[in-house]
Amino acid sequence: MPLLTTEMNIASALKKVNLIPEFTYPGNKEVSLGNTLTPSDTAEQPTINFVPPEQSASYTLVMTDPDAPSATDHKFGPWRHWISVNVSGNDPSNLSQHHTPYIGPGPGPDTGVHRYLFLLFKQAQPAQTFAPMAHEEKPDRRNFQLKQFVTDNQLELVAANFFLCTAP
Numbered sequence: 001m002p003l004l005t006t007e008m009n010i011a012s013a014l015k016k017v018n019l020i021p022e023f024t025y026p027g028n029k030e031v032s033l034g035n036t037l038t039p040s041d042t043a044e045q046p047t048i049n050f051v052p053p054e055q056s057a058s059y060t061l062v063m064t065d066p067d068a069p070s071a072t073d074h075k076f077g078p079w080r081h082w083i084s085v086n087v088s089g090n091d092p093s094n095l096s097q098h099h100t101p102y103i104g105p106g107p108g109p110d111t112g113v114h115r116y117l118f119l120l121f122k123q124a125q126p127a128q129t130f131a132p133m134a135h136e137e138k139p140d141r142r143n144f145q146l147k148q149f150v151t152d153n154q155l156e157l158v159a160a161n162f163f164l165c166t167a168p
Contacts, residue, residue, distance in 0.1 A: 071112030
């Protein structure tokens with residue numbers, strides 16, 4: 001009989017009540033509550049699977065790196081990697097409305113371990129309009145005001161997942 005740790009029990013309990021959305025990168029690389037992935041593992045947008053708390057609702061997915069530019073210096077964090085909005089609870093794998101297009105992790109050399117967070121929010125309205133944000137240049141994605149974004153758009157956090165990544 002395998003030894004069950006507290007971490008395994010917590011992860012199992014969170015998954016059981018659908019608080020952990022599943023993200024899978026090409027090559028079947030899964031995000032699993034703090035596992036380590038490489039920049040090459042995560043270069044392309046992952047697929048997502050989650051059980052929506054309400055199928056009739058819509059959801060917003062946010063991916064950030066709070067450790068930009070480094071694990072000890074967060075002056076550019078959180079860095080906005082990806083925002084997908086109006087994800088239908090009836091088809092949660094369809095991420096067709098990209099508010100901020102996906103950019104994979106790119107931790108710099110000697111910047112330590114970076115945490116990459118996936119936050120899933122329930123929207124107040126099914127087909128919500130979000131104010132545009134510049135995202136073409138790297139400085140546009142720095143210092144993302146996540147709390148303000150959540151407040152402005154009346155979002156409710158319903159699930160989360162994360163992975164760790166360092167420079168090659």
